[in-house]
Amino acid sequence: MRTRTQVGIVGAGPAGLLLAQLLHRQGIDTVVLERQDEAYVRARVRAGVLEPGTVRALKAVGAGDRMLREGLVHGGFELRFGGRGHRIAMDELTGESITVYGQQEVVADLIDARRAAGETVEFEATVTEVTGTDTATPVIHYRRGGETGEAAEIHELHCDFVAGCDGFHGVCRPPQSRSYERDxxxxxxxxxxxxxxxxxxxxxxxxxxxxxxxxxxxxxxxxxxxxxxxxxxxxxxxxxxxxxxxxxxxxxxxxxxxxxxxxxxxxxxxxRSFVSDTMRHGRLLLAGDAAHIVPPTGAKGLNLAVSDAQLLGESLISWYADGDEGPLAAYSDTCLRRVWRAQDFSSWMTGLLHRxxxxxxxxxxxxxxxxxxxxxxxxxxxxxxxxxxxxxx
Structure with missing residues (x-):
């Protein structure tokens, strides 16, 4: 059982697993804690549209081989209304295509890549709270192996940083943080x-x-x-x-x-739409659904999580390499520019197509x-x- 790591990651979704892989490849120690068991994580069905940037990110960390074999590359999509179909030729208009590949497959590939690198994910680890985020040594408190009840032992994982990748209902998102929402x-x-x-x-x-x-x-x-x-x-x-x-x-x-x-x-x-006012709280940094949720119409949720993980990974790598605080200081603002662009597009697309x-x-x-x-x-x-x-x- 680990009691110390450099970056503690809460949540084994795309954001948490990609971040772990990015940091591992740069020699930065991580522990990934996931509340659910592995079978559940591998089976939960989510989005399935990958932007080109997401495809590149998965390839870069050694988790893209099966995606490249089995993913369905689409150069366009169809808008259908008034009894007719109209093709939007993304490849001709932008020079880019999307890949249809289920989020559960992305998660499975990232778990396998982590194992192949000699690392693990601690499944059935229920995080109860994160403390000390305003200090240099935050602590993740959690129960192991599905332990429940007041008598269950609380374990502590001491970190340099905590990455909160545990979704909207996770414990990492501070309840007092300001947010913007739309139902x-x-x-x-x-x-x-x-x-x-x-x-x-x-x-x-x-x-x-x-x-x-x-x-x-x-x-x-x-x-x-x-x-x-x-x-x-x-x-x-x-x-x-x-x-x-x-x-x-x-x-x-x-x-x-x-x-x-x-x-x-x-x-x-x-x-629904949800955006946290900030994605950084001292040494706690949020990524993915813990910080923002978009309507599914624009196919942005998974892709935003991957973008967050990439930026957070690059920021932490800079900090560990030479103590550069600049990227970490800019992390929240940089991510939120993309998040608000995606919110606007997803809301517009939703209003365009729903009755x-x-x-x-x-x-x-x-x-x-x-x-x-x-x-x-x-x-x-x-x-x-x-x-x-x-x-x-």
């Missing part, structure tokens, strides 16, 4: 289906009945989303109803066909804006640049 009046009903994709690229569909999305995870597994109310009960959505609604919302005048099959997973996810009850004026304005995007090279380029993350943030 949206709809949610996504998402399913995984054991069926080949019905399209070569992602489809974002705006329909009078609500938004729908066709995505994929592999040549044999598809991912779909439907706009629903935030208080939706999954029991009211049997498979037959889901497939019927997807057929309606994704339909086109030319008779496009949806491939249907076995639904293997089903969930409802609310949509609001009774908002007839807005619905007609949506259609006008979608039509403009599809006929204007400048507007299409703006959308493509933001989608691939090529906005100079």
């Amino acid at each position: 949206y009046p709809f949610a996504w009903l998402g399913i995984l289906a054991a069926v080949p994709p019905s399209s070569d690229e992602l489809i974002y569909a705006r329909h009078d009945r609500g938004f729908a999305m066709h995505s994929m995870r592999s040549p044999s597994v598809s991912r779909f989303y439907l706009q629903v109310a935030p208080d939706t009960d999954l029991a009211e959505w049997p498979d037959e109803r889901i497939w019927k609604e997807l057929r309606i919302r994704l339909s086109t005048d030319d008779g496009w066909q949806l491939t249907e099959g076995e639904v293997t997973e089903k969930s409802v996810t609310g949509m 609001r009850e009774g908002a007839e004026f807005e619905q007609r304005a949506q259609l006008a804006q979608l039509a403009y995007i599809c006929r204007s090279t400048a507007a299409s380029t703006m959308l493509a640049e933001n989608y691939v993350g090529a906005t100079g943030m």
